[in-house]
Amino acid sequence: MSMRSLTFDAIIIGGGGSGLRAALELAKSGKKTAVLSKVFPTRSHTVSAQGGITCAIASADPNDDWRWHMYDTVKGGDYITDQDAAEYMCSEGPKSVFELEHMGLPFSRFDNGRIYQRPFGGQSKDFGKGGQAARTCAAADRTGHALLHTLYQNNLKNNTTFLNEWYAVDLVKNANNDVVGCIAMCIETGEVVHVKSKATVLATGGAGRIYASTTNALINTGDGIGMALRAGFPMQDMEMWQFHPTGIYGAGVLVTEGCRGEGGYLVNKDGERFMERYAPNAKDLAGRDVVARSMVMEILEGRGCGEKGDHVYLKLDHLGEEVLGKRLPGIVELSKTFAAADPAKEPIPVVPTCHYMMGGIPTNVHGQAIMQDADGKDQIINGLFACGEAACVSVHGANRLGGNSLLDLVVFGRAAGMYIEGALNEGIDYLDASQSDIDSALARMNRWNESGNGESIPALRAELQDIMQTSFGVFRQEDHMQEGVKKLADLRGRIAEAHLPDKSNAFNTARVEALELDNLMEVAEATAISALERKESRGAHSRYDYPDRDDANWLKHSIYFPLEKRLGKRDVNFKPKTVDTFEPKVRTY
Amino acid sequence: MSTLQVSLYRYNPETDSAPYMQEFQIDTQGRDLMVLNVLELIKEQDSTMVYRRSCREGVCGSDGMNMNGKNGLACVTPLSDVVRNNKLVLRPLPGLPVIRDLVVDMGIFYRQYERIQPYLQNDDPTPAIERLQSPEDRDKLDGLYECILCACCSSSCPSFWWNPDKFVGPAGLLQSYRFLADSRDTATRDRLADLEDPFSVFRCRGIMNCVSVCPKGLNPTRAIGKIREMLLTNAT
Numbered sequence A: 001m002s003m004r005s006l007t008f009d010a011i012i013i014g015g016g017g018s019g020l021r022a023a024l025e026l027a028k029s030g031k032k033t034a035v036l037s038k039v040f041p042t043r044s045h046t047v048s049a050q051g052g053i054t055c056a057i058a059s060a061d062p063n064d065d066w067r068w069h070m071y072d073t074v075k076g077g078d079y080i081t082d083q084d085a086a087e088y089m090c091s092e093g094p095k096s097v098f099e100l101e102h103m104g105l106p107f108s109r110f111d112n113g114r115i116y117q118r119p120f121g122g123q124s125k126d127f128g129k130g131g132q133a134a135r136t137c138a139a140a141d142r143t144g145h146a147l148l149h150t151l152y153q154n155n156l157k158n159n160t161t162f163l164n165e166w167y168a169v170d171l172v173k174n175a176n177n178d179v180v181g182c183i184a185m186c187i188e189t190g191e192v193v194h195v196k197s198k199a200t201v202l203a204t205g206g207a208g209r210i211y212a213s214t215t216n217a218l219i220n221t222g223d224g225i226g227m228a229l230r231a232g233f234p235m236q237d238m239e240m241w242q243f244h245p246t247g248i249y250g251a252g253v254l255v256t257e258g259c260r261g262e263g264g265y266l267v268n269k270d271g272e273r274f275m276e277r278y279a280p281n282a283k284d285l286a287g288r289d290v291v292a293r294s295m296v297m298e299i300l301e302g303r304g305c306g307e308k309g310d311h312v313y314l315k316l317d318h319l320g321e322e323v324l325g326k327r328l329p330g331i332v333e334l335s336k337t338f339a340a341a342d343p344a345k346e347p348i349p350v351v352p353t354c355h356y357m358m359g360g361i362p363t364n365v366h367g368q369a370i371m372q373d374a375d376g377k378d379q380i381i382n383g384l385f386a387c388g389e390a391a392c393v394s395v396h397g398a399n400r401l402g403g404n405s406l407l408d409l410v411v412f413g414r415a416a417g418m419y420i421e422g423a424l425n426e427g428i429d430y431l432d433a434s435q436s437d438i439d440s441a442l443a444r445m446n447r448w449n450e451s452g453n454g455e456s457i458p459a460l461r462a463e464l465q466d467i468m469q470t471s472f473g474v475f476r477q478e479d480h481m482q483e484g485v486k487k488l489a490d491l492r493g494r495i496a497e498a499h500l501p502d503k504s505n506a507f508n509t510a511r512v513e514a515l516e517l518d519n520l521m522e523v524a525e526a527t528a529i530s531a532l533e534r535k536e537s538r539g540a541h542s543r544y545d546y547p548d549r550d551d552a553n554w555l556k557h558s559i560y561f562p563l564e565k566r567l568g569k570r571d572v573n574f575k576p577k578t579v580d581t582f583e584p585k586v587r588t589y
Numbered sequence B: 001m002s003t004l005q006v007s008l009y010r011y012n013p014e015t016d017s018a019p020y021m022q023e024f025q026i027d028t029q030g031r032d033l034m035v036l037n038v039l040e041l042i043k044e045q046d047s048t049m050v051y052r053r054s055c056r057e058g059v060c061g062s063d064g065m066n067m068n069g070k071n072g073l074a075c076v077t078p079l080s081d082v083v084r085n086n087k088l089v090l091r092p093l094p095g096l097p098v099i100r101d102l103v104v105d106m107g108i109f110y111r112q113y114e115r116i117q118p119y120l121q122n123d124d125p126t127p128a129i130e131r132l133q134s135p136e137d138r139d140k141l142d143g144l145y146e147c148i149l150c151a152c153c154s155s156s157c158p159s160f161w162w163n164p165d166k167f168v169g170p171a172g173l174l175q176s177y178r179f180l181a182d183s184r185d186t187a188t189r190d191r192l193a194d195l196e197d198p199f200s201v202f203r204c205r206g207i208m209n210c211v212s213v214c215p216k217g218l219n220p221t222r223a224i225g226k227i228r229e230m231l232l233t234n235a236t
């Protein structure tokens, strides 16, 4: 079979915020680069981000300091945030946010004309001693939309090459285990090509669709994670999944933490503002993991709302129509559509909902993907880069703070772009992939194309999502997780024999869904095994059987090796370059 | 009566010489589903039926389609809004070439968007912090920047159907005005010069189909009116 190949200096897989930011850097450099995305770029999940981008631009508070933001980030991550990475993000952040404004991002404004900032959870002044900060830069409650469209527009301005509605199937490695491109399929025609490149960037976003109930878009199937795992590369901190306190009950659709930042609060069935009991200082603006657990406790103790007592209410009516219309117009729209509730008059039913993957492909601050050598030392994977939600650099540690993902996207997207430009200038020369290297990257796709009968894709997907929802939710325990791991192992066997009935070429979305199912499987299994093996509670990972944080054994990243399905450990970075280390403390809000 | 009668536009270029309508009976179990949920149920029965979707909450603009004669987003359109006499007819967005089933080729729509130079232009030196903008000036962008490029408007516009290569169309013009209205943009003169010809803007007949279908409640006709005003003032 003759297959066309396309050759680039760098290929960026993903047209969300992180991919587009990396692409912009490379487009300006004049290198031959392209963005490859399974959806038209502005349809990427970044478009859904609501509340804002957190950054110490010192607008709401002229004395704000990036070091305070860094402190919050490290504490929020329950101390397995890499401090060199948090330092880089928080100190470089203002530059990146101003850059976005210069590109045209329509931020909301204060009366003095500066960018509007709102309070978000886990934010403080003066290293936790100065009270609540307001550090999240916002364009009403449509910040992700504004950010993604602005980045896309500026890529148009800089003539970036786009392969839109192309699906990346698997990575291609050469005989030395260097990544030298990928196999990709043009969705419109079904043509499969070998994309050759000296640098391959995975900017494929999150994987919230491993859970039955999630705030994530339908396309968030963890494709980049799946590709890297199948190539044998390790994943970091995959047990760390953030459950957002305010997913709309029943629909999963998110209402931003900005609602609470603007003065909204949660109540139980008695109308009690219960967060005052769990987090006396920060109350509704405690870390997301803390708020989500408190909500589940209220529900378990019989104080949940509704007929089944299985959710709580988010109260916003006291803010008044004007504030709602000006600061939270998108939320009003979503609440009316998905909860049949007008927040100006009645509360929104909400429940903790899978939202964000803190774990991912381990990288350094340049976006270079990392594995471990035989002695457990970090080793760069030649040719492979990652940024955005797919990467674990790790600025979010065990729990991400609101607004820190958008900042992560632009800071590390840019950093990866700059690094790749430099490396290309110095010259990159890897061995070409052989025909058998290419064939092994094609094997999975060929398997689906040749499948004659077997179980159906939607049914298997639903089963996977149910297992994750039941056994790896907000609270976890050994026996449930063990059962979950067993069921997943069985499911993997069945997925390997499942059936793709539609073998056509033109815009075959069934084939895309089949390929995505394999990725969901990879992410789910990595999550499950990592969660089972981390025997402590930290950040978003909460266990009934190990309720305490165990710094003696687990002040570490977990690192999952797919070939042996084994969990190892990796050191957390405690060596920022310009500030003192933030030593682990008990985390209270 | 919880069985919904769905009539769906089908066309697969590899096997069909012409498009046809296919009937499906869908059991909604009495729930007021979104049209997107109905499509998901159909796809479980027949995996060869294709459509686009991503966010499932009305912000990505993937699933613009024609539902009982009106363009909108499947994911935020409850059945109760569109179904009449228990019947739902689903077709691709009109006026754009069909790739397969409900998936249209949006190429011409995107080219008209690119053509208006949809990015901020400002020749002044960039300041060390952000450019300042008063809340009043920022308010002028409300109702403009929120466009999700779903093409519901342009594909319901007769002027766009007849001249998709020359008339920018409501979506593109709304974005054009988004930059004309931005106090930070300095390219007003060039932007207007590019729109002066008899087609780009002046093909709009004020029929307002665009306004009545926009799922984000935006008003391209008003933006087009403002551009006309600017063009006319500019000319004198």
Ligand SMILES: Cc1cc2nc3c(=O)[nH]c(=O)nc-3n(C[C@H](O)[C@H](O)[C@H](O)COP(=O)(O)OP(=O)(O)OC[C@H]3O[C@@H](n4cnc5c(N)ncnc54)[C@H](O)[C@@H]3O)c2cc1C
Binding pocket: A013, A014, A015, A016, A017, A018, A019, A036, A037, A038, A039, A041, A044, A045, A046, A047, A048, A049, A050, A051, A052, A053, A054, A143, A144, A166, A167, A168, A169, A203, A204, A205, A206, A215, A216, A217, A223, A224, A254, A256, A355, A356, A387, A388, A389, A390, A402, A403, A404, A405, A406, A407, A409
């Ligand atoms: C509802 C919601 C609200 C949020 N609000 C905020 C907020 O206010 N502030 C904040 O900081 N964070 C927020 N987040 C988190 C943040 O939006 C995401 O983490 C972030 O947008 C991810 O960006 P990304 O660039 O990594 O990936 P994405 O934007 O998800 O983009 C992934 C890209 O990869 C492409 N892709 C994936 N797989 C393939 C493949 N196989 N082949 C080709 N292309 C592929 C996709 O097409 C897409 O272009 C929110 C998240 C959700 C769910």
Ligand code: SF4
Binding pocket: B156, B157, B158, B159, B160, B169, B170, B203, B204, B205, B206, B207, B208, B209, B210, B211, B220, B221, B224
């Ligand atoms: S008002 Fe103008 S742009 Fe809108 S539908 Fe009518 S002709 Fe088209």
Ligand code: SF4
Binding pocket: B146, B147, B148, B149, B150, B151, B152, B153, B154, B170, B171, B174, B213, B214, B215, B216, B217, B218, B220
């Ligand atoms: S103006 Fe409205 S209908 Fe037109 S593309 Fe934008 S969001 Fe869609």
Ligand code: FES
Binding pocket: B052, B053, B054, B055, B056, B057, B058, B059, B060, B061, B062, B063, B064, B073, B074, B075, B076
């Ligand atoms: S799926 Fe995104 S707008 Fe409908």
